[in-house]
Amino acid sequence: APAVVRAQSAIKWRWQTYAGAALGEHVTKPIVDYINNASNGELEVELFYADQIVPTGELFQALQRGTIDAVHSDDDSMASPTPLRQFGGYFPFATKHILDVPVLFNQYGLKEIWEEEYAKVGVKWLSAAGQDPCNFNTKKEITSVADLDGLKLYTFPTAGRFLAQFGVVPMNIPYEDAEVAVQTGELDGMAWSGITEDYTVGWANVTDYFLTNNISGAWIGSYFVNEKRWADLPEHLKAVVMSAIEAGHTYRNQWYWGGEAKLRATGDQLELRTVPAAEWAEVENAAKAFWEEIAQEGEIQQKIVNIFKEYNGVINQAGPPYTNG
Amino acid sequence: MKAMRRFITVVDAFNYRLGRLMMFGIFVLMGVLLWSTFSKAAGSPSLWTLEMAQFIMVGYYILGGPYAIQMGSNVRMDLFYGDFSPRRKAWFDAITVFFLLAYLGVLLWGGIESTIYAFQYGGERSSSVWRPYIWPIKVIMCTGITLMLLQSLSELFKDIIFLKTGKPMRPDQGAGPDQKNTASADQKDAADAL
Amino acid sequence: MPYELIAILMFSTMMVMLFTGQRVFGAIGFVAVIAAILLWGDRGGYDIGFSAAIKLMRWYPLLTLPMFIFMGYVMSESKIADDLYKMFHVWMGGLSGGLAIGTIFLMVLISAMNGLSVAGMAIGATIALPELLKRGYDKTMVTGVIQAGSSLGILVPPSVVLVLYAMIARQPVGQLWLAGVLPGLMMAALFVIYIAVRCKLNPALGPVLPKEERDAVPLGEKLRLLRAGLLPLAIFFIMMFPFVKGYTSLVESSAIGALAAFLAAVLKGRMTRRVFETCIRQTLGITCMFMWIILAALAFGAVFDGLGAVKAIESLFTERLGLNPWVILILMQLSFLVMGTFLDDTAMLVIVAPLYVPLVGELGFNLIWYGVLYTITCQIAYMTPPFGYNLFLMRAMAPPEIGLKDIYRSIIPFVGVMVVALVIVMAFPQIALWLPDLIYSR
Ligand code: NA
């Protein structure tokens, strides 16, 4: 690479993403590249993939201490020590589309809640991102709700807790091990992502079927920074980081929206299956009970569930395309 | 010197007993994995077996670690070391054991911080559906690492006593140890295996 | 200091510490945690060591480690392989070099029942070696036969080395195991050819068993002994069949295999108190050795990764030196072989693999195929002095007439055969990939 004139004391960040290298290329790396290009060498971010430096379970503490400077993950799988934990990842049927996430955060008040709760535990929350829906890709065919019974699936903790009532056996293993785990028989498949991720990370190579029904329309993930590291960052670099994240949101919105459609229509590794909407309503109804259960857990939980209810009330009244999940 | 001997006796005896107990962990592990197989065959796969097996494995190798040191199971690169005289080995070990102590010390430091975290914010829980609290396994890990530290110190003291008195404290220092016969048989078998 | 330099410094410090003779895990762990504190101590950094312990806990395929080690000890300590040896003895004794060839077959069967080389080594040195010497076989050749034969334990499935490789390379264990089958059999065939040719040229190396001794065993007894071959095959299939069919997972299968070997020993009346005690004690000892080394190496790997060392090395090779991927691969294998002579297979695996495997992936090579190349290199590392388990074991177990010189000399031709096998698999990847493709293709 050609030598670039760099500022004397570049600030260096180690940034770990929840994603493995193949997916990280799309969900996190564009942001890191943007920062490295736009900061004129004043801020150098090194990107690390799932579990590379710190295992997911230890990620939050490492972020608090500063062993890792920044993290891209969801509250649920990184075991956030806040009441927000179960709302990250896939809170069952909370959203229909990728754009619902920024709307919920910026227009319905989730942003303020997230900022406040993470400030309490000494971590700077920067922004939330919408990503793909939570469909199923499995070795066995799913054509009815009953087919979920006994399936060992790699899924998010809260999604797993929700799906357990249908007989799903949720499994908790490192992200990068999931593909191998399907082949070693530890897993029957995943309830983890949309079809874009299935093809991108290679899960389509080890599973046969894709269920078009989802249990949530968009992943809610966030960007976090060590509190002190953020405070020490000059204002103009903060602006670079925030712009990079916004640019990343735009890129991902398109990548997923286009990818989901194209791979369902033309992908040749996963056969599509659908549970009739009337039958899937059983799962949707179970989510309503699940929301109430979670809302009982505390004041913050109640507040967030109410926001989800309010928003879903709005889109249901608005009708299609908002209601097509 | 007397205090060192006392330390060696107490630490070695404790770790020996603990290790002898952990030996049977292989069957506990086997049992859990077989139960996992069985419950799957019976149509209702168990939710906790894989994670439980992981916890057992951690207990097995961390709490069994000090006994493995006693047995001499931990390989060394013996390109030069292998040809040293017992005295020279003891000299080298008495110095290089501080690498080991430093490693174990930092391991314990991280372990304690992580265990404290596991108690904060209402208690860290595993993100599986079984959702066990994480602190018990972290406490076990810290305990095991501490015992590893004590065992390493015991090995250091054995080297010091050997260097001072010339009296072998371990089979590799010459004649058999002045301790239990079983321990010496253990060490011989372990040497045979490698 | 530039990161490349820190990386080189870490690596060389570790090598120096290893040479001091301190326990391998202590030397590696020390460099890892001290480097982490020096680099990142102002903000955490001390937690890298313990993080590795949590990472290790979540690596579920390592649960197979104690199971396969236990299987190996049950087999070697309970001597359930004795009958197997007798079988080859009476059936192959009539050939020139037949007992040595039979020993290779024995080693293949034992390899199919356990995941490490140690068990084969112990069985070979205690059962086969004295018999071969008694029959006037050349001591140097048979010493080599046993060491080389036992090394197949990590190439023929199940294989602990391939499980560890799978974790590092993020490749499916099932496919890796299948990929090891044909190269393993091919290597065994090459050993057999080598022995046959040498004994043909010089029959004194492996004298034919006298006719009267062969006739002393009646045909009925000979046929009965054939059944001994069924036991290892039965254990292998009890373990592998449900796994390949997807009824059980990898770790569950390993527990089934361990139970099967244990029950076989009990039913044959070989599981005495002493054998039982030795098996579980040794299993603990060897498992601890592996786990603590991997624990330390994981911390080392995390710091190394944190420095971006792999990326730096890759760009050095491809961009700055402009090398062709195949040239890089061959250079890597050569450096691997050199390191392998003075490291053992475990150290190779946990220290070198995390550096090399991602690089091979970046270069666009098939990582299943590379797993086989890698395992063969580990076999060579296991064989070659000054560091290799076989040498310790041979020193401890061989009869007095076999000196250290004989042990060292004996491995030379077999290492030569292994290098040939390595080159063949490199040139014809299909030897490794055909079987996994066949079974896993849809
Ligand atoms: Na094997």
Ligand code: NA
């Ligand atoms: Na070697």
